[in-house]
Amino acid sequence: MYYFSLEFLMGRMMQNMLVNIDMEDHYKKALMDIGYKLEDLYEEEVDAALGNGGLGRLAACFLDSLATLELPAWGYGIRYDYGIFKQMIKEGKQVEIPDFWLKGGNPWEIERSDVIYPVNFYGRVEKYYDNGTERANWVDCQTVMAQAYDTPVPGYNTYNTNNLRLWRSRPCNEFNFDSFNQGDYFGAISERQSAEYITSVLYPNDSSPSGKELRLKQQYFFCSASIRDIIRRYKKNHGNDWSQFAAKNQIQLNDTHPAISTIELLRILLDEERMTYAQAWQIVHNTYAYTNHTVLPEALEKWSVALIQRLLPRHMDLIYLVNHFFIEKLKQKYPNDGEKVSRMSLIEEGDEKKVRMAYLSIVCSHTVNGVAALHSELLKETIFSEFNALYPGKIQNKTNGVTPRRWLHCCNPGLSELISESIGSVDEWITDLDNLQQLAGHATNPAFVEQFRKVKRANKERLRAWVKEHTGIDIPLDSLYDIQVKRIHEYKRQLLNILYVVYRYLTIKDTPRHERAQKFVPRVVMIGGKAAPGYYNAKIIIELINAVSRVVNSDADIGDLLKVVFLPNYNVSSAQIIIPASELSQHISTAGTEASGTSNMKFVMNGCLIIGTMDGANVEIAEEIG
Numbered sequence: 001m002y003y004f005s006l007e008f009l010m011g012r013m014m015q016n017m018l019v020n021i022d023m024e025d026h027y028k029k030a031l032m033d034i035g036y037k038l039e040d041l042y043e044e045e046v047d048a049a050l051g052n053g054g055l056g057r058l059a060a061c062f063l064d065s066l067a068t069l070e071l072p073a074w075g076y077g078i079r080y081d082y083g084i085f086k087q088m089i090k091e092g093k094q095v096e097i098p099d100f101w102l103k104g105g106n107p108w109e110i111e112r113s114d115v116i117y118p119v120n121f122y123g124r125v126e127k128y129y130d131n132g133t134e135r136a137n138w139v140d141c142q143t144v145m146a147q148a149y150d151t152p153v154p155g156y157n158t159y160n161t162n163n164l165r166l167w168r169s170r171p172c173n174e175f176n177f178d179s180f181n182q183g184d185y186f187g188a189i190s191e192r193q194s195a196e197y198i199t200s201v202l203y204p205n206d207s208s209p210s211g212k213e214l215r216l217k218q219q220y221f222f223c224s225a226s227i228r229d230i231i232r233r234y235k236k237n238h239g240n241d242w243s244q245f246a247a248k249n250q251i252q253l254n255d256t257h258p259a260i261s262t263i264e265l266l267r268i269l270l271d272e273e274r275m276t277y278a279q280a281w282q283i284v285h286n287t288y289a290y291t292n293h294t295v296l297p298e299a300l301e302k303w304s305v306a307l308i309q310r311l312l313p314r315h316m317d318l319i320y321l322v323n324h325f326f327i328e329k330l331k332q333k334y335p336n337d338g339e340k341v342s343r344m345s346l347i348e349e350g351d352e353k354k355v356r357m358a359y360l361s362i363v364c365s366h367t368v369n370g371v372a373a374l375h376s377e378l379l380k381e382t383i384f385s386e387f388n389a390l391y392p393g394k395i396q397n398k399t400n401g402v403t404p405r406r407w408l409h410c411c412n413p414g415l416s417e418l419i420s421e422s423i424g425s426v427d428e429w430i431t432d433l434d435n436l437q438q439l440a441g442h443a444t445n446p447a448f449v450e451q452f453r454k455v456k457r458a459n460k461e462r463l464r465a466w467v468k469e470h471t472g473i474d475i476p477l478d479s480l481y482d483i484q485v486k487r488i489h490e491y492k493r494q495l496l497n498i499l500y501v502v503y504r505y506l507t508i509k510d511t512p513r514h515e516r517a518q519k520f521v522p523r524v525v526m527i528g529g530k531a532a533p534g535y536y537n538a539k540i541i542i543e544l545i546n547a548v549s550r551v552v553n554s555d556a557d558i559g560d561l562l563k564v565v566f567l568p569n570y571n572v573s574s575a576q577i578i579i580p581a582s583e584l585s586q587h588i589s590t591a592g593t594e595a596s597g598t599s600n601m602k603f604v605m606n607g608c609l610i611i612g613t614m615d616g617a618n619v620e621i622a623e624e625i626g
């Protein structure tokens, strides 16, 4: 199985690696012998932050779980030189700093100088007929090389190790002698530089597509190299017998970002492997599955036909061909309903023609899934309802999950130990979280409750020190820690949260001093998350949070009854400190907009209450835990 994703938000690797191969205690002791603490060494590592938010972190959690389940699954993606920007707060505003995470070297990756493929762009198509099948030569292209970098993915307590293969773009070795001979030395060099540029930087948008040529180049670049790699591996075992391809290779599309790979596989089967269209289509269709992560219409990718035509001319032809057969089928099924056909067409007509990548992904896949029960129902009833009627059963639910290794055992050693002592051992639950049911009996045991409180308090102390170090703000320990951390977006309603804080502040102020202690539980409200650099409303919400924080925290009349903190540069590593210290967490998206949410799961695993709307996976969490 291959997980195709433009994002892998891995975070730090070392602790996860040591825990999974059962070496953490040995390393702890060995380092102690030479006067070091393993925890301090962990702190030296930089995050691999090759993702934006939920979608990228889900990919990283899946890799850990797939390895732990001993399934043969690899991740394929891009080795960006720059991950998601670092967020600094200057005068209450977000400032973006480039994240050149490779500057100190990356000890976890293995450079594969032996795994390298050419990837073509631009050029033109020469068509010809071969026994009635239309094929093409794609000529006069610009060629870029894709080089593999491998990161091992060990499972927890397993013998096998999976792999995350990320591609880096390199100039083609064939120097452009034409330009060189014509005296255009700088032109020839700049062509080489533009090749390296493809994998330079992760696009920091997490809900609206950029529509930029470079983004489409990134998508096709990694898709093409990955498909080549999969075909090479298959042929090593099966030669030219393609009958087993779909049985041996399954590709999961993490949203539509890698959707162009469906057409790349089709192209290779037709133009290089010389199959009939029917044969090639069968293989593509039986190989692919597509995961949708959002119902927000502005987040659905649509690439301009003119851009695809120029960058990938053969692919545009083939998209039209796929659409032709699809529309034939629609016309048969729904005669005289031209409106329906144009609604469902892979091509959106209008001033600028566009390819609807979600529809392309549905048509090219055998299975489509949403990421929580409610979200999957919404897919079937709203944005994909006509596809659900056409292909009954194709759209399914696969509720998201998170790895308990990183999000409980590693980030909350105190709670991990308490759970393990209470129900036997770590192996009782760490690969099968259902077994936490056994804790129910301990909930009324005073010794357990006392221990649980101790653990939470220690975690709060750790977060308090972190807040002091990163913001300079002193927060009290004996106060309710109320947390909302996620990308800043209007639909997630950080604005609602901060307006509530203003209301609470004013209500406290309206209450006579001697009544306050009785009426209000002291609270520290913490909000953190990055705003896409071009998302104006998200950025002014950050400013508002910082403005409220300044007013409330400097009001001596309020004291420790209320504190407000904007947590800067929320990322995987800070999440591992923030989440274990939480007592109340906010998941308050407008119902129907948050596809699943995954931090909600991490918060409850760390003994935190959720306050939330009945949205995404909150619904299932409420059913499961009450």
Ligand code: 26W
Pocket: 052, 053, 054, 055, 056, 058, 205, 206, 207, 208, 209, 210, 255, 293, 294, 299, 300, 301, 371, 400, 594, 595, 596, 597, 598, 616
């Ligand atoms: C092309 C621009 C772009 C980039 C990313 C558009 C959309 C996205 C993602 C779909 C955004 C995302 O991360 N979605 C989140 O996916 C998580 C994992 O399934 C869910 O838990 C979140 O609810 C969903 O918002």
